[in-house]
Amino acid sequence: MTRKLIYPVLSVLAAASLALTGCGQxxxxxxxxxxxxxxxxxxxxxxxxxxxxxxxxxxxAAFGTIRNTTDQDVTIVSAxxxxxxxxxxHETVMGANGTMQMQPKKGGFVIPAKGELKLEPGANHIMxxxxxxxxxxxxxxxxxxxxxxxSTVSFTAQGKDFTGxxxxxxxxxxxxxxxxxxx
Amino acid sequence: MDTPAQDAxxxxxxxxxxxxxxxxxxGAAAGLGAIAAAGAQIAGTASPPAAPAPVExxxxxxxxxxxxxxQAGISTAxxxxxxxxxxxxxxxxxxxxxxxLLKLLSDDAANLTQGKAALADTEAELALRPARLTVxxxxxxxxxxxxxxxRGPAWLKPLPAFSIDRLVPEFGGGDxxxxxxxxxxxxxxHAQRMLLKDSRSFTTLRWVQSGFRRAYGxxxxxxxxxxxxxxxxxxxxxxxxxxxxxxxVFGDDRIPAWTPHGTSLVIRRISMNLDxxxxxxxxxREESVGRKLSNGAPLTGTAEHDEPDFTAVNPVGFPVxxxxxxxxxxxxEDQSQRIFRRGxxxxxxxxxxxxxxxxxxxxxxxxDVDRQxxxxxxRLDELxxxxxxxTPVGSAVFAVPPGCRxxxxxxxxxxx
Numbered sequence: 001m002t003r004k005l006i007y008p009v010l011s012v013l014a015a016a017s018l019a020l021t022g023c024g025q026x027x028x029x030x031x032x033x034x035x036x037x038x039x040x041x042x043x044x045x046x047x048x049x050x051x052x053x054x055x056x057x058x059x060x061a062a063f064g065t066i067r068n069t070t071d072q073d074v075t076i077v078s079a080x081x082x083x084x085x086x087x088x089x090h091e092t093v094m095g096a097n098g099t100m101q102m103q104p105k106k107g108g109f110v111i112p113a114k115g116e117l118k119l120e121p122g123a124n125h126i127m128x129x130x131x132x133x134x135x136x137x138x139x140x141x142x143x144x145x146x147x148x149x150x151s152t153v154s155f156t157a158q159g160k161d162f163t164g165x166x167x168x169x170x171x172x173x174x175x176x177x178x179x180x181x182x183x
Numbered sequence: 184m185d186t187p188a189q190d191a192x193x194x195x196x197x198x199x200x201x202x203x204x205x206x207x208x209x210g211a212a213a214g215l216g217a218i219a220a221a222g223a224q225i226a227g228t229a230s231p232p233a234a235p236a237p238v239e240x241x242x243x244x245x246x247x248x249x250x251x252x253x254q255a256g257i258s259t260a261x262x263x264x265x266x267x268x269x270x271x272x273x274x275x276x277x278x279x280x281x282x283x284l285l286k287l288l289s290d291d292a293a294n295l296t297q298g299k300a301a302l303a304d305t306e307a308e309l310a311l312r313p314a315r316l317t318v319x320x321x322x323x324x325x326x327x328x329x330x331x332x333x334r335g336p337a338w339l340k341p342l343p344a345f346s347i348d349r350l351v352p353e354f355g356g357g358d359x360x361x362x363x364x365x366x367x368x369x370x371x372x373h374a375q376r377m378l379l380k381d382s383r384s385f386t387t388l389r390w391v392q393s394g395f396r397r398a399y400g401x402x403x404x405x406x407x408x409x410x411x412x413x414x415x416x417x418x419x420x421x422x423x424x425x426x427x428x429x430x431x432v433f434g435d436d437r438i439p440a441w442t443p444h445g446t447s448l449v450i451r452r453i454s455m456n457l458d459x460x461x462x463x464x465x466x467x468r469e470e471s472v473g474r475k476l477s478n479g480a481p482l483t484g485t486a487e488h489d490e491p492d493f494t495a496v497n498p499v500g501f502p503v504x505x506x507x508x509x510x511x512x513x514x515x516e517d518q519s520q521r522i523f524r525r526g527x528x529x530x531x532x533x534x535x536x537x538x539x540x541x542x543x544x545x546x547x548x549x550x551d552v553d554r555q556x557x558x559x560x561x562r563l564d565e566l567x568x569x570x571x572x573x574t575p576v577g578s579a580v581f582a583v584p585p586g587c588r589x590x591x592x593x594x595x596x597x598x599x
Binding site: 063137138 | 280282283284286287290302303305380381383384385
């Protein structure tokens with residue numbers, strides 16, 4: 001019952017966000033834009049409105065808006081945080097069965113030149129795979145984004161109570177046929 | 184129309200995005216059709232909501248600065264709608280957790296009051312019409328005890344008991360007060376929900392009081408409000424922006440505020456017995472207060488702000504403004520005993536056997552509760568004909584901290 005209710009809401013949000021993302025990334029592919037001059041990289045990206053979903057244990061996710069201030073595409077290859085030993089960059093895409101599913105983003109997040117990438121519930125996000133301790137509302141959690149040129153961009157996200165963003169990770173296994181697999 | 188607009192960097196802008204959305208939904212598996220229709224609408228507004236463009240005749244874009252020496256929502260001309268929310272800290276709250284709460288709520292208030300969605304705002308579009316939204320914080324005794332034992336003002340405690348009081352616990356006390364005001368009730372409701380969502384793991388809800396004045400635009404801004412007795416209510420208020428106002432609300436050398444740019448807020452829920460008031464004729468109503476119902480003028484004058492003549496007598500030798508009149512009783516001999524009222528009417532669902540549950544959320548700002556508010560209330564408690572029709576049922580006292588600067592939060596001075 002509950003799952004059926006959640007499913008369409010998630011789908012709508014995910015699709016809406018995905019559409020925007022698709023728009024912003026049109027014409028670029030991760031492979032075509034691997035490098036940013038190291039001298040620019042510290043200021044290459046800015047992260048605004050970062051937040052993390054508060055959670056006692058298990059998985060959580062971080063969101064915000066990442067802007068590329070340079071004239072070249074920038075690729076984020078990985079993220080790390082003291083809050084979780086394992087972190088993945090996730091995208092939410094429509095699976096073959098028509099449901100929205102999240103999965104690791106192959107090649108990482110590409111932020112188009114002078115463009116931005118929004119990390120939102122139901123769309124792209126930084127996935128904390130296993131919290132090492134609870135993330136409480138108001139906690140300040142630091143993150144490091146590793147770029148393809150080897151440089152790092154850091155930001156601090158605020159813990160927020162949030163009852164959405166319930167996407168659980170299916171661990172790369174074959175998605176279950178039920179829509180609830182993307183929950 | 185069919186040619187996607189492109190900017191200098193070759194990025195495709197909104198026009199193309201819209202079609203892409205349709206393509207995406209068009210490709211959705213069967214069974215998603217209805218959702219796709221809904222999704223297309225939501226998708227159209229999913230981009231970061233931009234600041235609202237002012238529209239002629241529309242007041243939704245109006246903003247009141249959040250950051251400043253003093254908190255907004257005090258000298259701000261009273262908005263049409265006001266909600267007062269009292270929260271209690273959960274047992275075991277630490278100063279660190281209170282700090283985190285105040286940071287979260289300040290951040291929400293800073294965004295929402297400027298017409299921006301709060302962080303993790305699930306109804307971001309509702310934030311786009313701030314309609315002069317203000318969020319004003321007050322600290323109750325419980326909060327001060329946690330974050331700064333001994334740093335709170337001596338008057339931060341329940342008011343002394345008054346004989347006229349019939350207080351109910353549902354409208355008393357509280358550790359943290361949020362006064363949320365705007366000219367639009369939907370804006371107020373959204374801000375209230377956002378702030379409560381961010382409070383829930385720190386606090387429990389103690390009480391909510393929702394009030395109103397005339398709708399925006401019904402009267403010239405700054406017009407003294409009318410209460411549900413039909414009275415012009417608040418004529419004696421000092422005007423924001425004047426020296427008198429600053430002195431009454433934020434103190435001076437003689438009666439200093441508890442902290443620079445701080446003040447106090449007393450919230451009294453005053454039940455007004457409209458059914459009993461109905462029994463009183465017009466002259467009786469005017470005598471009870473000592474003011475004319477038509478325009479609020481004292482019975483000895485012709486205009487609202489005329490000085491009352493307390494020595495005037497009628498042809499048979501009685502004072503024109505009676506000894507028991509509210510106006511005479513409320514007016515202090517000592518000019519330091521003044522308050523600034525920023526109240527709202529309430530009109531709740533009537534109880535069984537009644538046709539009204541109405542009254543006033545009497546919100547009073549002053550530098551020092553004990554030296555300004557309490558003496559006035561004492562006099563009214565002793566004698567005020569208006570007590571026949573009014574009953575205080577709720578009472579709470581809060582220390583109002585100063586405003587904050589960008590990067591700071593309300594109450595940050597208590598954590599240094």
